[in-house]
Amino acid sequence: MRTRQGEKWTRGQGDKETGRQGDKEKERQGKVRFSLSPCPLVPLSSRLTLSLSLCLSVFSLFIPLIANAQTGEITGRVVTEDGAGMPNVTVFLNPFATDRRPTTGGSQNRAATDEDGNFKFTGLAPRVYSVVAFSTKGYVQRPVPISERQDGGYHRVGANVTITMIKGGAITGRVTNAMGEPLISVQVNPMMTRDAEGNPVRGGGGRPRFTDDRGFYRIYGLQPGTYVVFTRNSMTGPYPSPYDLDTPTFHPSSARETATEVMVTSGGEVSGVDIRYRGDTGHVVSGTVTGGDGSPSPYASVGVSLTNAAAGAFSGATSTVRRDDGTTGFAIHGVPDGAYEITARRGGYNNEEPFASTPRPIVVRGADVGGVELKLLPFGSIAGKFTLEAAPAVCETKRKWSLEEALLALRFEVKPAGSAPAQSRSIVNGLTEKGEFTVYNLEANRYFLEPRLPNENWYVKAITTAAATSSPAGARGAAARNSSPAEVARSGIALKAGEKIAGVTVTVADGAAAVSGKVAPAKEGSRLPARLRVHLVPAETGAASDVLRYAEVFARSDGSFALNNIAPGKYWLVARAAPDDEPSDGPPPPAAWDANERAKLRKEAEAMKVEIELKPCQRIMGQIVKQY
């Protein structure tokens, strides 16, 4: 399932860990009890760690028995666009977990809606969850507009969630060869190029289908948007086909650059999307995958993928074979000419420690490319905790919130191959009941921390690392010293391949303010641009480089906006249009992160002269913001 944070497969969700790591965590928490012989009752001293871990592996089923665990509910309704409830839809509930703690009382991760479309999950531990309706009978979840995307999708105990389903669209057509003969059982793929709002997206789509014995295919249950449709081989499984060596053919009969786009509406059907199959033999990219930690289990799967973000995310995957010398050979067939990035991955399932190679550019031009060596590197991790500072002012609140209900997003830059602009993506992780987090499966990169707070009264005061001497020379981005709190927030944490960083502290304080209002167009009476960002910029000179004091949010289609979790102080507000070609699933990093962008933003914000002063717990409404 695609998430709005980008390919789940490329960036781990951070909720997997190696067995060894997990056991050590439990040791530290001191929560394991041994109550069966023959494992002797021993104190938790490091001398006896070895026998301890043996005992742990047997008896760790006695993981935290939270006596009288506090539990709550999440309720909701699944409806169609006219508001009618949809019965018998399966809804999935998944926690943003950091470890293997059981999160639900009764582990109810599925529920079905009743005749009125209502559903309920009970016995839930105070965590953060995602609630997703299973696409069913041609209906899909209505896409969330870009202005609501940053907060949506996270639900805490006590929430009531409404999920709107819309009828998907359909695309049908026929695949034939130059002589008009049907192509049987060829895989046809839909790839979204623009979403329903017309924003460009990279690499979205629906699931592929096969042609039948007359060459016809039918793809239904598609999100509304604009698509290209193409044939593709899929040589990852044990089923070879006669099309495996061919390059993709895009509707009507072309390569990606000259493909005809198809617009799909909710409940609409576009027929006659025929493909005249070209069947040009593509090239082969082949080589070896080496590295990884020690001797790999024979059961860990190795995958190599080729992606082409520049021309619209063509990707090829490969079958691999283990050789006698322990290396893995790979060969990707049917590759058309172009510039790609190739990455190998291993493990990450069934508690296999994951490894990946650094994405490498590859150019295919008229010939096979062989001898590509990909070296698997371990993933790194970032660990730390949130702390809640006792603040002089505490806002009124109806219920007691725990740190466990916060989330941490790690945001990082992705530089696609070719000339496409950089994008940022996020990994979102939950916290333990002590407010601790460990995000696993991180590749070498520079990570910015974006805490997501569960209520309006908190704001992030500071982010620090324990190690003042970490010398980050990450794979991407300039080197920076993480020696001061402001540095971590501003330049993020640079992680080397396989590096495990701990001791990050996010200090949260009570007393946050909020401001909401509307954007006024630059000229009286003119229309607002389609995508508008509202920026909050600290007006005090002392805070000019404090990244934590900056915020940006998308305005809704009517120009309204809301900014929460703001530290008290003086601010400017300004609205700026987002560039037309900015993909909605891959926005660039926030302006505040880059010194030059920040300076530019400050100039524009100051020029608009919309200044506010926020006191602790204050809520300003109806604020007018001008567009630059």
Add this chain to the structure above:
Amino acid sequence: MSKLSFALSILVLPCAFHSVQAQAVESKAGTATVSGRVILKGEPARGVMVILQTQYQGPFNAPRARTDESGRFHFTGLPAGRYSVSALSPGYASPEDSNFPGMRGKTLTLADGERVENVELEIKRGGVIAGRVTDSQGRPLIEERLNLSKLDANNQPRGVFYNSPNFDMYQTDDRGLYRIFGLPQGRYLVSVGYAESLGSLTITSRREFYPRVFYPNATSESEAKVIEVSEGSEATNIDITVTDPKQTQDVYGRVVDAGSGQPVAGVEVGLGGVTRDGRYSGGYSGSGARSGPNGEFRMFGVLPGKYAIIARPDEQSGGGFISDPVIVDIGEDTVTGVEVRVRQGASISGVVVIEGTNDPKIQAKLSLVGLAAFVRSTGQGPSTPSSGFARVNADGSFRISGLQSGKVAISMGGSPDMRGLAIARIERNGAPAPEGIEVDAGEQVTGVRVVLVYGTLAIRGEFRIVGGALPAGYRFFASARRVDQPAQNQPGAEIDARGQFVIENLPPGEYEIRVAPFFNPYGQQLSPDFRRLISSVNERVVLSGGNQQSVTLVLDLSRKEGDR
């Protein structure tokens, strides 16, 4: 153009701008060649892609060739080995493929430099079954799975093997329509929905399900209408109307420790089969349910029926335990209050060694070895799934946990990287344990030594029939058993289309070679005479260093009385 040429031209896959010629395809160093033709309706078929796959690499980089104007294909430069050659022709079925899952095309055992010619691959245009599924109000059923069964030689319905990744073809689309194509000749039944039968462990993600209905409106197999499929046939309007839906149910319960009664969190629970007299019969189907902080669990979407509720140890729950199955009868209500007791299982730990070689490359294979343990219960019947598995560590140590009490047989897990390694003997505290290792309930057995040997020798052979013909549609398997070993995990090889086979990666020793048929669900029953004769075929061969031995096995069918 004649009708036949038209049928042929459908097979011309996209090579329109190049003259269609057989491409000789070379693979790694080797000197064997394979050539033959692809036939459709007795005539050569051109432009068909043929693939030559090996047992260990499968389709990965497998050589491919297209048939020429005379339907001929040609592969050269092949190393010796075991191959299967098949035509890749979606929508067409090959008589060889239809009966055996995962075994496609013709098997060929090639020797170095051997020239195999006249391999004939026949393809036939598959049949089509298409129609619509609606409910009792005439509304289309969307994404409803169709079940296909094929009648065997005795008109008993049996499941159908799927030979392509196109599973969607067995499901209705958003209009309630389906179209299944490429079917081999035969007599079929089509149905929709779930049958509540003993032994079927079904959990769905849905709240509603339809009781099984066969085409056109039959609730039982005997009333179902048979659909005749022949070469190129098309049966349309195979419409099915379902009855009213029923509800799946939920099962609520708790996992507790059998000794202390304390709840246990993080344990996965699922369904197991039940015998007629109400005992757990084995098998396991996961339900996605895992016990929560208070030990509670809820299974969602279980079909009515009789089941055993069992807990399954896995990495996440810490493993090493067994559970007492709880028998439940699910009807039209939620089931609550199921208490699943878990207790510490028995375990076997020790060390694996490779004898007879100091080669570090071979010794390094230790960490590729997986050990599987199967328990024959000596108690009142199986509790949890009675098997365990463990990977061997780099130093050769291992521990298999989560076993019930009984007699444990240890074998090697099947990773192709381990070929060449075989279990020579198993010792417990220095004494050989050929019958297996006895474990008591919860006993932690140590001091087990699994001794492996590494083999590089091979037995090459031929299986010949005299005085009769082999029954049609059957394939045979040759197995090699070391005479000093109990019959366990015998290595073997499929006997190819020419009656030849090679069994590789054997350590030195004396072996007994036997032949057995692969199970063919659709074929004619083999007569008891035939079975008796074939089980009496055996030869002995001694393997010692440096060479491979040949053996010939002869089945003399003229020996049986009153043959058919």
